[in-house]
Amino acid sequence: MKRGRTREQTPDSHAFPTRPYDLVKEAVIAVIAVTLLTFGLAAVFSSPDEKPVTVATWSQADPADFTATAVTELGGTSATAQYGPPYNTAADGQKLGPLPLQTWAGVKHPIDTANDFVLQPLRQTPEPAAVTAALARWNAASADQQTKWTGAYSDALGKAPNGDPAKVAAGDYGPVPVLTARLLQLGQSGTLDAQLLAEGHYFQTDYTRALLFLADGSYLQDQARTQHLGGDQWGMMNETGNYPGQAWLWLYTFWYQVQPYKSSTNADALVWGTMALLSALLLLLPFIPGLRDIPRLTRVYKLIWRDWYRDHPTPNPGTART
Amino acid sequence: MLTLPPLPARLLAAPIDLNGPGHYLHWGVIQISVANLVVIGLMLIAFVAAILLPFPRKRGRR
Numbered sequence: 001m002k003r004g005r006t007r008e009q010t011p012d013s014h015a016f017p018t019r020p021y022d023l024v025k026e027a028v029i030a031v032i033a034v035t036l037l038t039f040g041l042a043a044v045f046s047s048p049d050e051k052p053v054t055v056a057t058w059s060q061a062d063p064a065d066f067t068a069t070a071v072t073e074l075g076g077t078s079a080t081a082q083y084g085p086p087y088n089t090a091a092d093g094q095k096l097g098p099l100p101l102q103t104w105a106g107v108k109h110p111i112d113t114a115n116d117f118v119l120q121p122l123r124q125t126p127e128p129a130a131v132t133a134a135l136a137r138w139n140a141a142s143a144d145q146q147t148k149w150t151g152a153y154s155d156a157l158g159k160a161p162n163g164d165p166a167k168v169a170a171g172d173y174g175p176v177p178v179l180t181a182r183l184l185q186l187g188q189s190g191t192l193d194a195q196l197l198a199e200g201h202y203f204q205t206d207y208t209r210a211l212l213f214l215a216d217g218s219y220l221q222d223q224a225r226t227q228h229l230g231g232d233q234w235g236m237m238n239e240t241g242n243y244p245g246q247a248w249l250w251l252y253t254f255w256y257q258v259q260p261y262k263s264s265t266n267a268d269a270l271v272w273g274t275m276a277l278l279s280a281l282l283l284l285l286p287f288i289p290g291l292r293d294i295p296r297l298t299r300v301y302k303l304i305w306r307d308w309y310r311d312h313p314t315p316n317p318g319t320a321r322t
Numbered sequence: 323m324l325t326l327p328p329l330p331a332r333l334l335a336a337p338i339d340l341n342g343p344g345h346y347l348h349w350g351v352i353q354i355s356v357a358n359l360v361v362i363g364l365m366l367i368a369f370v371a372a373i374l375l376p377f378p379r380k381r382g383r384r
Binding site: 050245307 | 376
């Protein structure tokens, strides 16, 4: 019966007073104002002007990090090699509680880091005889032997002064030093950038492989952290330099700063799930008791329509129910 | 020796260059850039102004 009474109290929309409103004029003014603001702000402040980080700039600026990363790609121990779907089956990927979301999605962009990032680029370019012999030796070795070589060379690089490959102690590293030294040459010449982008089409639009290789090293992360773009620096809402960033992503990046998200290996899935839940609450706001009463209790509408409420202090069929 | 960019580039350059080291405020777990803080402040001012400023109306009509 209460429902019936509420319906009776709701006035018909035609009972409200009306006023003329030129919507087209309003829209034209808004477009002109935004256009002037856009051009004006661009003229005064310009835009971020950071040089892109490429495999070439990385390998030239930090050859030790490039070489160490190349060894992990060859040995299958890099972050990409161990990530799981959508690149490989080495792990389950991100899970939301018991739900293996990325396993369900499957391996949609298969990447074999040893072949795609190291061996194939070496084969695709004219090889010095030493590299041809090193490739043949690598291919002839067992997987166990390959792992021993890359593991030993990774350890030796870690112990060398500044990780410099030229200062690595003598040891049994098989063909690994020759392969990674040649890959470093390809990287520094810019050839590797083009090879990692090559898709067999006229236009190259898939940067996945180049970005993953870059992300496996520490150079790109160091550059990002310097600009406050790291995940634990609220980086999602920041921009390079002193430019304002994506302030509207504050809630999304906030979760990454607090527990349990901060230390979880499934943080991406957990944050996504939390934001999906909050978005659903926002979508269903009119149906949630308590939350849907906030506008009525805060009475902001009385501030907006203060002229009307000043002239009509007592409720009548033309006023909203309070 | 100081080398200046060519004249057309200088004339077209933005008067305010924001391509420098960013300025950030830290407060506990919160880190925010001054630029973002300014933009958020401007948005709040626009919101309050939208509520408080009177609707434009033609003369003689309420």
